[in-house]
Amino acid sequence: MKVVDxxxxxxxxxxxxxxxxxxxxxxxxxxxxxxxxxxxxxxxASPLRNVPGPWLASVSRLWKVWSTYNGHTELDHIxxxxxxxxxxxxxxxxxxxxxxxxxxxxxxPNEISFGTCDAxxxxxxxxxxxxxxMFYSVFPPKHAPDIFTEVRESKHAQMKRYAVVPYSLxxxxxxxxxxxxxxxxxxxxxxxxxxxxxxxxxxxxxxxYFAFDVLGEVAFSRQFGFLEKEIDIEGSIKNIDDVxxxxxxxGHIAEYDILLRNNPLRAYLPKKFQMQPTxxxxxxxxxxxxxxxxxxTFDSQGIDLLAELLxxxxxxxEKFSINDVFSIAHGAVFAGSDSTASTMxxxxxxxxxxxxxxxxxxxxxxxxxxxxxxSEIVTYAEAQALPYFQACLKxxxxxxxxxxxxxxxxxxxxxxDIGGKHYPGGIEVAVNGWVLHRDKAIFGEDVEEFxxxxxxxxxxxxxxxxxYQFGGGAHLCIGRNLAIFEMNKTLIQILxxxxxxxxxxGRPLQYHSTFFVVQEGLEAYLRKxxxxx
Ligand code: HEM
Numbered sequence: 001m002k003v004v005d006x007x008x009x010x011x012x013x014x015x016x017x018x019x020x021x022x023x024x025x026x027x028x029x030x031x032x033x034x035x036x037x038x039x040x041x042x043x044x045a046s047p048l049r050n051v052p053g054p055w056l057a058s059v060s061r062l063w064k065v066w067s068t069y070n071g072h073t074e075l076d077h078i079x080x081x082x083x084x085x086x087x088x089x090x091x092x093x094x095x096x097x098x099x100x101x102x103x104x105x106x107x108x109p110n111e112i113s114f115g116t117c118d119a120x121x122x123x124x125x126x127x128x129x130x131x132x133x134m135f136y137s138v139f140p141p142k143h144a145p146d147i148f149t150e151v152r153e154s155k156h157a158q159m160k161r162y163a164v165v166p167y168s169l170x171x172x173x174x175x176x177x178x179x180x181x182x183x184x185x186x187x188x189x190x191x192x193x194x195x196x197x198x199x200x201x202x203x204x205x206x207x208x209y210f211a212f213d214v215l216g217e218v219a220f221s222r223q224f225g226f227l228e229k230e231i232d233i234e235g236s237i238k239n240i241d242d243v244x245x246x247x248x249x250x251g252h253i254a255e256y257d258i259l260l261r262n263n264p265l266r267a268y269l270p271k272k273f274q275m276q277p278t279x280x281x282x283x284x285x286x287x288x289x290x291x292x293x294x295x296x297t298f299d300s301q302g303i304d305l306l307a308e309l310l311x312x313x314x315x316x317x318e319k320f321s322i323n324d325v326f327s328i329a330h331g332a333v334f335a336g337s338d339s340t341a342s343t344m345x346x347x348x349x350x351x352x353x354x355x356x357x358x359x360x361x362x363x364x365x366x367x368x369x370x371x372x373x374x375s376e377i378v379t380y381a382e383a384q385a386l387p388y389f390q391a392c393l394k395x396x397x398x399x400x401x402x403x404x405x406x407x408x409x410x411x412x413x414x415x416x417d418i419g420g421k422h423y424p425g426g427i428e429v430a431v432n433g434w435v436l437h438r439d440k441a442i443f444g445e446d447v448e449e450f451x452x453x454x455x456x457x458x459x460x461x462x463x464x465x466x467x468y469q470f471g472g473g474a475h476l477c478i479g480r481n482l483a484i485f486e487m488n489k490t491l492i493q494i495l496x497x498x499x500x501x502x503x504x505x506g507r508p509l510q511y512h513s514t515f516f517v518v519q520e521g522l523e524a525y526l527r528k529x530x531x532x533x
Contacts, residue, residue, distance in 0.1 A: 031047070038059075039059035039060070040059075040453070041060045042058065042059045042060065043059050043109070046109055046110065047423075047424045048111075051106040051107045052084045052105065052106065053080065053084060053106030053107060054080070054106075054111075055245055058106050059109060061108045061111075061252050061253055063107065064111075064252040065252050068245075068248045068252065068513070068514075070304075071511075071512030072404070072512065072513060073406070073432070073513050074404040074405070074432060074435075074513050075433035075434075077406065077432040077434060077435050077453055078432075078435055078438065080107070080113070081103045081113070081115035082103075084103050084104075084105045085103030086327040095520075101527060103115040104119075107430060108252070108428070109427075110427055111386065111408075111428040111430055112428075112429055112430070113429070113430040113431065113432065114202075114418065114419075114429060114430070115435045115436070116436070117439045117441070117466040117468075118432065119418050119419045119431070119494055120431045120436050120466070120472065121466075122416075122417065122418045123418060123431055123473075124468075124473035124476075125473060126433075126474050128412070129411075129412030130409040130412065131151065131410045132150075132151045132156075132410075132475065133151070133249035133408040133410050133428050134251075134254035135252065136151050136408075137249045137251075137254055137257075137478060138246075138247050138251045139152050139244075139251070139255050139515075140247075140275075141327060141330070144323045144326060144327040144329040146330070146331030146335075147159050147163060147274075147328060147478060148331055156475075157474070158320070159320070159324050159328065160474075161303070162309070162312045162316065162319075163309065163328050165308070166312070167479060167482070168481060169481040169485065171303075172218075172481050172482050173258070173485070175218055179217065179486060180377045180489070182210060182217055182223070182227070183490055183493055184216050184377070185213075185228065186206065186226055187494075189206055189227060190203075190494065190526060191528075193526050194497075194498055194528045197525050197527045199525070200503055200523055200525065201207055201525065201526055202523050203348060203522050203526075204348075204509070204521060204522030204523070205230070206227065207341050207344045207345055207522075208226075208237065208345075209339070210226075211337045211344070212226050212227075212237060212341070213225070213226055213227045214486055215332060215336050217304075218304060218305055218306075219284075219304060219306055219330075219333055220284065220329070221302060221303075221306075222283070222287070224279060224280060224283065233279060234279050236278050236279040236280060239278050240278055240337075240338070241338065241514055241518050243278075243512040244334075244338070244514035244515050244516065244518075245402030245512075246260075246261060248513070248514045250494070252387055259273065259390065271377070280330070280333045280334070282329060284326065284330040284333070287306060288306070288329075291310065298310045298313070298322070298349070300314060301315075306325070309325040309328055313325050332479060335479060336483065338518055339402040339483065339516050340402075340482075340486060340487065342400075342402040342517045342519055343397060343469075343483065343487060344487055345509065345519045345522050346396045346397075346400035346402070346509075347393060347396040348491075348500070348524075349400075349522055350395070350399060350400065350450045350503045351392055351396070352476075352501075352505075352524070353450075353505060353506060355391065357452055361388055361389060361392055361495065362499070364387075364388045364389060365386065365389065365496050366496070367527070368382070368386060368436050369496045373491070378489050378493050379489070380485050380488055380489060383488035383492050388452065389491070389492060389495075390455070391453070391456065394452070394464070394467065395450055395455060396450070397467060397469040398443065400434075400517065401434060401468065401469040402469065402516055403433055403513075403517070404434065404515070404517040405514075405515050406431060407430065407431070407468075408430050408433070409429050409430075410428050410429075411423055411424065411425050411426060411427050411428075412425055413425040413426060431468070433468040436468050437467070437468070442462065442466045443463060443466075444457075446506060496529070497528065497529060498526040498527060498528060498529060499529055500525070500526055500527075501524060503523040503525060504521075504523065507521070509521050
């Protein structure tokens with residue numbers, strides 16, 4: 001007969017019972033101990049334990065979430081780098097006092113932010129094995145990542161290869177006509193305000209609508225109609241900003257997205273709780289559908305981005321799918337509108353608040369206009385020939401870059417050198433243009449000041465190579481040609497026609513950083529300049 005020893009299993013179950021009893025009667029104590037233990041683990045069991053930063057950031061990603069929720073990550077990053085850049089906070093890593101590169105700050109248990117251009121150069125260097133972090137994966141559309149949201153580097157590189165030519169400057173120049181038509185519409189709208197120089201013009205809003213409609217033209221050969229109506233139709237722009245705010249916040253805790261916006265249970269909730277496509281998404285879907293032919297292929301005639309991408313898809317369907325075509329054309333509107341609008345708003349805000357700068361700039365444009373050097377709609381080449389304007393634009397992009405959050409990368413598994421120091425693999429690094437553009441070693445002592453003259457002093461090539469407004473490296477903004485082309489033509493066209501006075505000089509713009517810096521409150525009075533040319 002088999003004898004079963006029940007004593008040890010009885011002991012075990014009584015031990016388990018005791019633990020359960022202890023936990024239930026001392027629930028609070030156990031919870032506190034668990035949280036303290038977890039915090040201690042996050043803070044100290046990390047190769048980044050000696051990097052200084054806020055306590056909350058060393059134990060949890062809540063610091064980042066909170067900062068983005070509050071809408072001013074760019075200011076938080078500047079403040080952190082100022083605070084922890086002081087010698088008493090220099091990090092000690094492997095017994096080395098890390099001061100050579102200036103401030104490095106811990107912004108999450110597994111993330112550090114670098115504050116110097118030297119470090120950024122290494123992080124953006126091509127071929128060093130940095131990867132985009134999961135932050136980007138949250139940005140929609142989830143089922144069809146575009147060039148911006150794709151986090152698999154090889155897939156990203158493949159997509160980008162097919163998109164480089166359609167996005168190139170020569171191709172953008174071929175789209176001059178629709179872009180110029182949009183500029184003409186903008187000028188018509190401004191003219192309505194200029195006829196009565198006491199009529200308040202919300203220049204910021206008009207530029208915002210304009211930037212979206214230009215993208216509609218460039219991507220799909222059709223406007224969204226914001227500028228024509230001078231309203232945010234169906235709240236679409238606001239909706240995009242809200243979505244991007246969510247992306248910016250939840251991107252820091254990307255694994256929770258599945259419980260929130262991408263929760264499969266939402267499909268069972270009433271319609272108002274489900275994700276609704278924006279007007280722009282509906283238009284993008286309709287445009288692709290319109291170009292579908294009876295035999296299942298697509299009509300790829302035309303000069304817009306969608307047509308060019310469709311041509312690249314032909315014969316390369318396996319490497320460059322129709323999903324890729326759609327997501328790139330659609331993504332252009334999301335990546336290119338708020339960013340360009342924000343830059344143009346910053347330009348006017350900074351220039352108009354600096355009377356001497358405005359005077360010198362107006363003079364340069366006036367002289368070119370009177371000398372007959374500007375076409376009816378300013379060309380890109382003519383704009384390039386105005387050095388002070390170029391300096392003002394660069395300086396605006398330096399002081400208020402249009403991306404307010406960090407740019408996030410993961411180090412390669414084998415680790416990597418950043419600024420002459422080795423960092424382990426698998427950590428996340430961040431750089432923020434607002435911080436980098438305040439690197440005194442590159443831009444001078446007066447970095448806080450809006451002073452276009454700095455672009456004529458010292459090593460201007462070095463300064464230009466450290467403007468990170470468009471990011472850098474393998475992920476350098478693919479839409480920068482369009483943005484620069486559009487801004488050069490539009491800004492000068494406005495300056496040559498109107499004398500602009502801010503309605504509230506000195507009043508700061510209201511803004512918040514979702515991913516882009518979304519701005520409000522650029523209100524002005526316009527007066528028509530005499531037309532002597
Ligand atoms: C002044 C306007 C613009 C600014 C300031 C800007 C800024 C940026 C920045 C900083 C990045 C890098 C993001 C990162 O690495 O995390 C980026 C990437 C990107 N931008 Fe722009 N952008 C502008 C205009 C545009 C336009 C007009 C388009 C499209 C028509 C566009 C499409 C993209 C795309 C697709 C990427 C992803 C590139 C990649 O990962 O390879 N952007 N942009």
